[in-house]
Amino acid sequence: MAHLQKNTDVIVVGQGMAGTCLSYQFSRNNIDFTVIDNSHIRSSSMVAAGLINPVVFKRLTKSWLADELMSYLHTFYLEFEATIGTSFYDRKSILRVLNSAEEINRWDSKRRGSLKDYLGEICGENEFELQLNKPANLGVVKAGAIDVPAMLAAWKNRLKEAGNIIENNLDYSMIEYGENKVKIQFKSDSLVGKKIVFCEGALGVNNPLFSWLPFNLSKGDILTLRNDKYLGGEVLNNGKFFLPQSDGTIKMGSTYNWDDLSYETKKERREELQEKAKETLSGNTILINHEAGIRPTVKDRRPFLGRHPIQKNAYIFNGLGTKGAMLAPYFSEEILNFVMNEGSLDQEVDIKRFNR
Numbered sequence: 001m002a003h004l005q006k007n008t009d010v011i012v013v014g015q016g017m018a019g020t021c022l023s024y025q026f027s028r029n030n031i032d033f034t035v036i037d038n039s040h041i042r043s044s045s046m047v048a049a050g051l052i053n054p055v056v057f058k059r060l061t062k063s064w065l066a067d068e069l070m071s072y073l074h075t076f077y078l079e080f081e082a083t084i085g086t087s088f089y090d091r092k093s094i095l096r097v098l099n100s101a102e103e104i105n106r107w108d109s110k111r112r113g114s115l116k117d118y119l120g121e122i123c124g125e126n127e128f129e130l131q132l133n134k135p136a137n138l139g140v141v142k143a144g145a146i147d148v149p150a151m152l153a154a155w156k157n158r159l160k161e162a163g164n165i166i167e168n169n170l171d172y173s174m175i176e177y178g179e180n181k182v183k184i185q186f187k188s189d190s191l192v193g194k195k196i197v198f199c200e201g202a203l204g205v206n207n208p209l210f211s212w213l214p215f216n217l218s219k220g221d222i223l224t225l226r227n228d229k230y231l232g233g234e235v236l237n238n239g240k241f242f243l244p245q246s247d248g249t250i251k252m253g254s255t256y257n258w259d260d261l262s263y264e265t266k267k268e269r270r271e272e273l274q275e276k277a278k279e280t281l282s283g284n285t286i287l288i289n290h291e292a293g294i295r296p297t298v299k300d301r302r303p304f305l306g307r308h309p310i311q312k313n314a315y316i317f318n319g320l321g322t323k324g325a326m327l328a329p330y331f332s333e334e335i336l337n338f339v340m341n342e343g344s345l346d347q348e349v350d351i352k353r354f355n356r
């Protein structure tokens with residue numbers, strides 16, 4: 001049997017949001033790359049709602065780097081959509097339920113001040129034709145949403161057509177590191193690259209080169225529901241989100257759990273979400289699906305970008321936490337520049353912050 005060896009410049013491990021945005025950056029910069037992905041087994045991106053929210057509701061402040069991230073991602077996703085000929089980016093509003101006079105006053109003052117670019121007027125639910133159980137005051141946020149599975153599937157097709165993806169699980173024992181060389185030995189064929197970038201999401205905790213990083217993984221559950229009354233086209237948020245889908249269903253979530261990191265869906269979590277849906281929506285709601293995923297969350301809530309301190313041709317792009325849709329575009333450019341030009345990284349995201 002003939003043994004084939006493929007040579008490439010950069011190997012990207014993982015095709016979730018991180019690996020997708022990064023490999024797209026390689027492609028648009030004409031850099032030779034090959035992605036390895038195990039068909040999204042355990043991928044957090046495949047269950048994510050894909051919401052993009054520049055506002056932290058609890059404190060009513062801008063989220064970290066909101067201005068830079070929002071302006072970058074808008075251009076990035078529009079260009080990416082045009083390149084792959086698929087529509088997955090939607091500039092939706094989030095309608096935040098305001099529960100007290102104090103919340104309404106705070107919203108109003110932030111809307112005229114530090115959050116003027118993102119917060120809109122306060123409206124009643126009738127303006128959006130929502131059919132809620134209780135009348136509500138709704139603060140409008142200029143936000144967005146990505147259909148993540150659609151984005152990943154369309155990009156994977158492109159990668160397949162170009163012969164730029166190997167659909168296989170990477171066992172770390174298959175990797176042989178050399179100076180300026182990384183070889184991956186599959187059953188009969190091999191892949192040889194000059195550099196490797198690991199984008200494995202939560203599974204990155206098993207990577208012997210990077211398992212020392214302070215991951216703080218969190219499990220999230222999300223439901224797909226169908227409701228017999230119209231819920232408008234925007235995203236409703238009353239502590240949980242209700243995101244209308246193009247097929248008439250609603251994605252609703254999510255939960256946060258740091259103790260149970262199994263991938264199983266549990267009855268208690270489902271009931272917690274269903275209870276909230278019942279309290280919020282006036283129509284009859286039926287459950288279509290329940291999914292769970294593990295978010296690659298980090299102790300200091302900042303992404304992991306950087307180079308392994310000893311294995312100089314091994315890099316990481318991970319730790320996107322709860323905000324992959326917002327962080328992945330901007331930081332995929334930053335890690336691309338670092339990998340190709342050895343430029344410097346923002347200290348807040350550089351994994352060197354843990355060596356000090």
Ligand SMILES: Cc1cc2nc3c(=O)[nH]c(=O)nc-3n(C[C@H](O)[C@H](O)[C@H](O)COP(=O)(O)OP(=O)(O)OC[C@H]3O[C@@H](n4cnc5c(N)ncnc54)[C@H](O)[C@@H]3O)c2cc1C
Binds near residue numbers: 200296
């Ligand atoms: C319930 C829930 C709701 C969420 N909602 C949102 C939201 O609304 N907005 C938002 O921005 N974020 C949301 N997130 C967070 C979001 O999912 C993450 O930020 C993002 O998906 C992380 O992307 P990633 O590419 O780093 O990881 P992943 O999506 O996990 O991708 C990693 C990829 O690497 C592959 N892989 C790993 N190891 C190997 C290996 N050894 N060999 C081969 N392939 C491998 C995996 O199969 C996978 O395809 C949500 C998460 C959950 C769980």
